[in-house]
Amino acid sequence: MWRGLLLKGTTCLQQVSAQSFLRQRHFSSQCFRPLTCRFLHKLREIPCIPKLKGTDHFLSHNLIRNYKKDAKSTVEFPLSPITVTDIKQYLRSKDIPFHDGYSCLHIPSIFINPSTRKDSFSLFIDKTTGQFLCKDTLVEGSWEDLQDCLEVMQKDEEDSLSPRVLLGYPEILEEQEERERELREVQGIWSSSVPLTDLQDEEAQLIKTMYQITKISNATLKRFGVRLFKPTKCLVFPWFGGPDSSLKGIKLLSAQRIDAEKVTYNEATVPKSSSYFNLFGLPLVSRMDSEVVVTGSELDALAVSQGTGLPSVALPRGASCLPPALLPYLEQFKRVTLWLGGDIRSWEASKIFSRKLGLRRCTLVRPGEFHPCPLEALSQGKNLSRILKASIPAAHKSIVSFKQLREDVYGELMNTDQVAGVKWTRFPELTRILKGHRKGELTVFTGPTGSGKTTFISELALDLCMQGVNTLWGSFEINNVRLAKIMLTQFAMQRLEENLEQYDFWADKFEELPLYFMTFHGQQNIKTVLDTMQHAVYLYDINHVIIDNLQFMMGQENLSVDKFAVQDHIIGVFRKFATNNSCHVTLIIHPRKEEDDRELQTASIFGSAKASQEADNVLILQEKKLVTCPGRRSLQVTKNRFDGDVGIFPLDFIKSSLTFSTPIKGKLKLRKVTAKPENKEEVQEKGNDVTLKKDEGKKEKATKTAKASQAVKSPVNGSGKAK
Numbered sequence: 001m002w003r004g005l006l007l008k009g010t011t012c013l014q015q016v017s018a019q020s021f022l023r024q025r026h027f028s029s030q031c032f033r034p035l036t037c038r039f040l041h042k043l044r045e046i047p048c049i050p051k052l053k054g055t056d057h058f059l060s061h062n063l064i065r066n067y068k069k070d071a072k073s074t075v076e077f078p079l080s081p082i083t084v085t086d087i088k089q090y091l092r093s094k095d096i097p098f099h100d101g102y103s104c105l106h107i108p109s110i111f112i113n114p115s116t117r118k119d120s121f122s123l124f125i126d127k128t129t130g131q132f133l134c135k136d137t138l139v140e141g142s143w144e145d146l147q148d149c150l151e152v153m154q155k156d157e158e159d160s161l162s163p164r165v166l167l168g169y170p171e172i173l174e175e176q177e178e179r180e181r182e183l184r185e186v187q188g189i190w191s192s193s194v195p196l197t198d199l200q201d202e203e204a205q206l207i208k209t210m211y212q213i214t215k216i217s218n219a220t221l222k223r224f225g226v227r228l229f230k231p232t233k234c235l236v237f238p239w240f241g242g243p244d245s246s247l248k249g250i251k252l253l254s255a256q257r258i259d260a261e262k263v264t265y266n267e268a269t270v271p272k273s274s275s276y277f278n279l280f281g282l283p284l285v286s287r288m289d290s291e292v293v294v295t296g297s298e299l300d301a302l303a304v305s306q307g308t309g310l311p312s313v314a315l316p317r318g319a320s321c322l323p324p325a326l327l328p329y330l331e332q333f334k335r336v337t338l339w340l341g342g343d344i345r346s347w348e349a350s351k352i353f354s355r356k357l358g359l360r361r362c363t364l365v366r367p368g369e370f371h372p373c374p375l376e377a378l379s380q381g382k383n384l385s386r387i388l389k390a391s392i393p394a395a396h397k398s399i400v401s402f403k404q405l406r407e408d409v410y411g412e413l414m415n416t417d418q419v420a421g422v423k424w425t426r427f428p429e430l431t432r433i434l435k436g437h438r439k440g441e442l443t444v445f446t447g448p449t450g451s452g453k454t455t456f457i458s459e460l461a462l463d464l465c466m467q468g469v470n471t472l473w474g475s476f477e478i479n480n481v482r483l484a485k486i487m488l489t490q491f492a493m494q495r496l497e498e499n500l501e502q503y504d505f506w507a508d509k510f511e512e513l514p515l516y517f518m519t520f521h522g523q524q525n526i527k528t529v530l531d532t533m534q535h536a537v538y539l540y541d542i543n544h545v546i547i548d549n550l551q552f553m554m555g556q557e558n559l560s561v562d563k564f565a566v567q568d569h570i571i572g573v574f575r576k577f578a579t580n581n582s583c584h585v586t587l588i589i590h591p592r593k594e595e596d597d598r599e600l601q602t603a604s605i606f607g608s609a610k611a612s613q614e615a616d617n618v619l620i621l622q623e624k625k626l627v628t629c630p631g632r633r634s635l636q637v638t639k640n641r642f643d644g645d646v647g648i649f650p651l652d653f654i655k656s657s658l659t660f661s662t663p664i665k666g667k668l669k670l671r672k673v674t675a676k677p678e679n680k681e682e683v684q685e686k687g688n689d690v691t692l693k694k695d696e697g698k699k700e701k702a703t704k705t706a707k708a709s710q711a712v713k714s715p716v717n718g719s720g721k722a723k
């Protein structure tokens with residue numbers, strides 16, 4: 001489709017914007033698949049293998065790994081989770097020397113003959129996952145793959161394994177064809193693009209103005225090899241990689257004028273983002289460089305390089321994720337400065353990425369009025385070296401003074417909107433109450449049995465995911481296929497079973513979302529679930545985990561103790577996970593008791609006050625059971641730690657799209673009421689208004705709120721106007 005449109009010239013621009021309606025996309029484990037396949041072919045032919053391990057066991061083990069890696073977007077508990085200590089012990093037992101790096105262990109490559117090795121330690125083993133990469137040959141694979149290789153070598157007493165043999169084996173035909181098709185596409189676009197520096201002055205100036213790069217010199221553009229694809233006026237950024245520095249892919253940046261003031265920029269990559277692992281600018285880095293600036297966009301990398309003379313590289317998907325596959329390429333640097341953008345989201349991402357990179361070598365540029373993104377800083381004539389000098393160490397101390405905090409506080413005050421988090425587009429009322437979805441918080445969500453909790457949270461999470469929030473689902477009650485079907489229906493906003501011809505269209509778009517599923521079903525051990533979540537946070541920079549539901553983690557705990565004490569303990573564990581990983585956790589919990597004629601409240605969920613204290617937000621799906629409006633739902637926020645506003649608003653369920661729309665504006669207005677004199681009479685009923693009030697954190701108040709909002713909710717419900 002892409003190629004077809006590309007040939008038509010100008011339509012490519014539209015395609016670019018359609019493809020990149022999200023800048024953040026998911027990164028799948030696909031990259032490891034070809035090797036495992038090749039591996040299997042290779043190993044089948046090595047006669048010593050059956051002697052090393054039982055053939056059947058060995059092959060089925062490999063097949064299982066291969067099969068599982070084929071399952072896209074699913075996150076599993078690693079078959080044999082390893083620690084860096086295990087890896088080190090194994091290497092010592094094999095007499096393999098290693099360097100202890102920042103994110104990886106470095107060992108001599110086993111795929112290069114020792115006499116021809118350029119760099120003696122060019123094979124990198126990720127300390128967290130055990131995944132390996134040989135930088136000289138680009139052979140990569142799992143920790144198990146590497147162990148198998150080492151066993152083979154030892155048995156054959158070889159000095160090295162030929163990567164040619166490994167790489168020479170055919171891939172699955174489909175993959176090979178896809179790869180070749182992409183390569184042709186890359187080469188086609190690249191060869192029909194022209195270096196920006198070859199343009200006539202007038203045209204060059206026009207393009208520079210369009211992309212706001214008038215301050216970027218021709219020399220810088222030339223050094224980084226930036227080109228222009230004339231038919232669509234897209235900037236083309238190359239991805240050169242591998243031992244031969246060949247062209248592996250491209251990123252296209254397009255500009256679209258919305259009105260006289262506003263231009264939007266969209267990007268697209270070939271190959272598609274899930275296999276686009278370019279650290280743009282890397283070929284310009286010398287082996288001797290010990291310092292690098294990591295930016296969130298290619299143009300920012302250009303600006304840093306020009307403004308400071310320092311090596312700079314851009315992450316392929318900006319602040320949305322730092323794929324571990326890139327870590328080996330950053331190992332050589334003693335100092336890494338993260339300057340991912342000028343907003344709070346980039347700042348939060350830089351704090352998270354610095355953990356993967358090793359806190360001690362990282363410094364972070366704090367965004368703000370005086371520190372916009374690098375390109376903007378260059379355009380404003382700021383001194384970029386000075387901004388870098390003011391960057392702050394990522395490793396924080398346990399005790400700080402206000403002096404150290406004052407910049408953080410100022411940043412929060414200046415960017416209140418961004419600090420409030422990602423806003424729901426489908427649920428404006430929820431945004432008005434909670435202000436947004438923030439990292440590191442714990443949301444507890446409850447509602448009566450069968451009231452639509454899963455369906456509602458699915459849409460809530462989808463809304464965020466569509467805005468680039470990397471999402472992981474733990475659905476223990478309904479299987480992933482059913483859940484994905486619900487989400488896809490909500491995404492397409494229509495009953496797809498009646499429009500099957502549209503399935504591929506919507507599925508293609510849906511596949512682009514940064515969405516992952518844990519493969520658990522039924523009762524689970526909490527430790528296994530937490531380890532898997534941790535694994536996913538590392539691999540995919542997950543920002544939001546949804547657990548549906550907590551009762552599925554209770555089974556294996558000791559039930560001789562109080563059930564609610566166990567539940568509260570589990571809530572505490574998830575709280576800790578959310579805080580430690582700067583990841584939002586949404587926990588669905590069944591209420592402890594349901595009475596037919598009474599609405600649920602915070603106390604209906606928690607075993608103790610301590611547990612309710614752990615949650616930052618408490619949401620309740622209320623179900624109206626009266627005869628006048630049976631089945632009518634509303635969403636009540638009974639706790640909001642961020643700014644205290646609580647409230648309730650009605651939800652309408654559209655069965656064909658499984659979505660909960662909000663009533664049309666005008667019929668329903670959110671009205672703030674002051675927190676203080678709090679009795680029912682003072683919460684005045686005005687037509688269809690719904691209350692939004694200040695919670696001072698007291699349970700008593702929350703109960704009153706529920707009652708008060710119930711009082712004003714009745715007319716809304718009673719009106720029977722669903723849409």
Ligand SMILES: Nc1ncnc2c1ncn2[C@@H]1O[C@H](COP(=O)(O)OP(=O)(O)OP(=O)(O)O)[C@@H](O)[C@H]1O
Nearest residue numbers: 447448449450451452453454455456631633653658
């Ligand atoms: N507001 C609604 N009105 C009518 N039907 C609904 C509504 N919301 C969801 N449903 C339907 O009710 C069924 C149950 O929904 P769902 O599984 O989301 O409920 P739940 O509260 O998560 O259930 P459980 O308590 O078993 O976990 C689904 O078929 C769903 O499509």
